[in-house]
Amino acid sequence: MTYRAPLKDFLFGLKELAGLDQLTQIDAFAEAGLDTAQAVLEECAKFNEGVVAPLNWEGDKNPSSWKDGVVTTTPGFKDAFRQYGEGGWQGLQHPVEFGGQGLPKAIGAACGEILNSANLSFALCPLLTDGAIEALLTAGSEEQKALYLPPMNEGRWTGTMNLTEPQAGSDLAAVRTKAEPQPDGSYRVFGTKIFITYGEHDMAENIVHLVLARVAGAPEGVKGISLFIVPKFMVGADGSLGERNDVHCVSIEHKMGIKASPTAVLQFGDHGGAVGYLVGQENRGLEYMFIMMNSARFAVGVQGIAVAERAYQKAVQYARDRVQSRPVDGSVAGAASIIHHPDVRRMLMTMRAYTEGCRALALVSGAAYDAAHHHPDPETRKANQTFYEFMVPLIKGYSTEMSLEVTSLGVQVHGGMGFIEETGAAQYYRDAKILTIYEGTTAIQSNDLVGRKTARDGGQTARALADQIAQTEELLAARDDAAAQSFAKNLKAARLAFLDAVDFIAGSAKASPNAAYAGSVPYLMLAGNLMAGWQMGRALLAAQDSLNEGEDVDFMKSKIVTARFYAEHILVKVPGLRDAIVGGADSVCDMALDAF
Amino acid sequence: MTYRAPLKDFLFGLKELAGLDQLTQIDAFAEAGLDTAQAVLEECAKFNEGVVAPLNWEGDKNPSSWKDGVVTTTPGFKDAFRQYGEGGWQGLQHPVEFGGQGLPKAIGAACGEILNSANLSFALCPLLTDGAIEALLTAGSEEQKALYLPPMNEGRWTGTMNLTEPQAGSDLAAVRTKAEPQPDGSYRVFGTKIFITYGEHDMAENIVHLVLARVAGAPEGVKGISLFIVPKFMVGADGSLGERNDVHCVSIEHKMGIKASPTAVLQFGDHGGAVGYLVGQENRGLEYMFIMMNSARFAVGVQGIAVAERAYQKAVQYARDRVQSRPVDGSVAGAASIIHHPDVRRMLMTMRAYTEGCRALALVSGAAYDAAHHHPDPETRKANQTFYEFMVPLIKGYSTEMSLEVTSLGVQVHGGMGFIEETGAAQYYRDAKILTIYEGTTAIQSNDLVGRKTARDGGQTARALADQIAQTEELLAARDDAAAQSFAKNLKAARLAFLDAVDFIAGSAKASPNAAYAGSVPYLMLAGNLMAGWQMGRALLAAQDSLNEGEDVDFMKSKIVTARFYAEHILVKVPGLRDAIVGGADSVCDMALDAF
Structure with missing residues (x-):
């Protein structure tokens, strides 16, 4: 098996972070509780692990080819896509009246990750089809919907x-x-x-x-x-x-x-x-088209998480198998598997923490989308829509940028073998690089974040998010526990840095746009880092509670370690980004054009 | 022309930072002054721009191939290597008595960068040959040297x-x-x-x-x-x-x-x-073999700088040519070339600042090697040797890690075109990934930095370097100028963070090796960032002095802007790395092995 869907982490995220139980109080999702989620995800895992994942390396060796206007896809793709359609996966998140399953986006995001981990290239066909379906649902005529949506939902x-x-x-x-x-x-x-x-x-x-x-x-x-x-x-x-x-x-x-x-x-x-x-x-x-794009941007963010997860799993496998050198702490007498070496641990933890943080943010934002579209209360809908819209450029931008680092670490863990194509780690590194580009480059996402999502309301949405984060900080600080204390400290520093950046961006976007947009990508990276980190802080709290109840002890301990790692190794980057945004605007555009 | 050697930057670095004039006071290098450097570099540029660089993409399309034990290299390589040997390039840094040119490593580093920018794959043959020559020079018998070195220096x-x-x-x-x-x-x-x-x-x-x-x-x-x-x-x-x-x-x-x-x-x-x-x-x-390895590690660091420079030049060209969207500041009425957009500027400046910083460090360290081997005064030799040995893991580790970011940005500047192989930007991204692996991975460099270079003398060498940096800070702080002031502030924060990290590493390497080595790569990234930044600070001072003299005004202005950018966007990462090293050791190794 080259990939195993991280089902526990999905279910933890849906339950503890995305509030799937609350979603079931909405009529449309009354049936979509944790049991449904578990059943769907297990089926999804089975199909993608067994059918789609084995085609990933095959597709790299035997890419789709063109001849005389006809494109022949990688052997196996056609049959897998038939099964995908027949399994009802294409219609998963789409309305029942046009042949879909009507499940929430929160569950859809998890299924999307599994599909993309299995095979990024294959998953693009359903991903684009989802976008087209959403555009037609919103803007198409009744005739167009009736004509086009059923066969699209069926995967025909x-x-x-x-x-x-x-x-x-x-x-x-x-x-x-x-x-x-x-x-x-x-x-x-x-x-x-x-x-x-x-x-x-x-x-x-x-x-x-x-x-x-x-x-x-x-x-x-x-x-x-x-x-x-x-x-x-x-x-x-x-x-x-x-x-x-x-x-x-x-x-x-x-x-x-x-x-x-x-x-x-x-x-x-x-x-x-x-x-x-x-x-x-x-x-x-x-x-x-922006309807389609927003759907696709969220989905591409999920692709980043997906390829990061796959790269992580492959690296862990290699780190367990490869024996090389004695551990520095003398814990093993002779040469040990490299997972015993601190820097290999650091690389694996980095990969894992990024992936889990971005996954948590995607699940939470998926649930916000669901509430924004289906909650009976207009205020709740609006609040969720605002939340979702702020997060989309972060999910797209941050999750894909982090996937570059994670897939690079994935190669690095493999040492020289990582550079050999047959190993497979290099494919993730090569595949991931498109993610920061298509459906709007990271800079385009940042422009959206700076202009529409931050400056337009004078930073109000951003500051309200910071207030919510401060509440999580307080909960963490109140725990008598080293991991929670460390998290609270780093989260606070990151939040304050975010507020500085928001003030700077909101304050300069009109008066000196070059200064605001010079820091746009660092601002996206800062905000993405913080928002994913916030979710990891919430995860830490929930995991400690579950641990105290004796629930799934090993999983909860791992979640706490991973959250703490996120705070101590990833969140700590945030103040440096603030410094670059607030203090470094002038040096970005000072170079004479012909001096480059 | 796909590549132009940055001759001005080499000569600036050799003169103002590496102190080539001082090297000429050593008998062995009496002839190797700036005039010689300029003449050699111009010839080197001419050969590599004209002959070697055009074979780079060719080599990606038509790799070397194996059949029945025989390897046939890319068409054109054999002839280019013949010219390389005939031009005396293989023997550049090697002793005259065995057919070499006897030039200093400082100049050799510049020539090595040019060769590697032109063609990383081609350059590996001379790079390994250099290492073999150095090993034989040090450990070979007189007969072995006489037999093997002349034909190796001749490129036969x-x-x-x-x-x-x-x-x-x-x-x-x-x-x-x-x-x-x-x-x-x-x-x-x-x-x-x-x-x-x-x-x-x-x-x-x-x-x-x-x-x-x-x-x-x-x-x-x-x-x-x-x-x-x-x-x-x-x-x-x-x-x-x-x-x-x-x-x-x-x-x-x-x-x-x-x-x-x-x-x-x-x-x-x-x-x-x-x-x-x-x-x-x-x-x-x-x-x-370590003699060879140290030579090769320095050279691989230079490869990182080289591929970064090439990626930068390609990105600049595309950013000048590609017209897309109106600038945010309204400075151009319609769509403009993308070099007008702040984030494109930020990407290009990031690429440039990293490259120039690492280049400066390599040239300075090359000169230290020369003094360490040839200076008449034993104390001076020793001090230079210590300096050089501290810098080798940074040059290897930091310059190659930064090359991953730079080549990734190079693709990013190209947008979707960057992902298309024919564009050429992707090749640099793929090529660069080996650099953090071979001749000792970044983790291996970090172990060297932590163990032999920092902990062994209780952090003494590291702290002495910090003292030297403090002197540069004082000079910067004394200037009545925004760029110098900003640099001094960020350099100070970085230096203090470095000292914290040194204390932590030196203090824990024996007592709790897992904690010290958990932060080894972040420590390498911190130290590399700081040391390259220090050289950029020195460059800023020298450039301001030259500017005041009216020398090469455009170049000096660019150098000042680039140095300031380095301080405000790259040096600012240092305190976050310190926080990860000093505050994050526990979370690196806390995960249970079977929980990965």
């Missing part, structure tokens, strides 16, 4: 997001793809899209492309962009498949990682125009 | 280091390769060595393998290891090549990076025994 059809063009990456204002209205109400779409994940493949009967394009006469910039459905095969009113639409894959990219996931260049309209159907209203495409 | 023969075996990586005590004495004074060598860089190739007439092996009856562990010369082709007394020796390459590795550098599995003695010649005395092999 997949979805894509067509945003990027050669000149329009982070800057969607530069999108040039055109859509020409037709007398029948449809459009003809013309243009080139690049970096389209699973833009073409052989795993589904049809592909539902969601495409950003401009209708003639639309305003310049982002306010003139509309969203279209462009199916690969035309769809009859009864859902039957018709002829091939005029969208074609002209090549796929040769990438450093996630090689099994085909990254397509799609050509729309080279043979008369690709038939497209407007989603929602004209010129509101970006708004709809 | 190359050298290798044969340490690693499947069960003996970091732990050389586990070496099993055997050497059986023969009546004629030679030995027969039997065993398997793995991870042998350029262990087999087609670029030279002969390969001089330096091999660690045990003579029958030798003590267990590292005290029973001897060093042998095992030439690929037998060598006559007149230097003529004879028959093939019994050492064969049975395979090469499939690696994540440095693909053009063949990493060989070598089989010694499968056909009767490989003829080997003892170097120095029996059972002192590890001692000799």
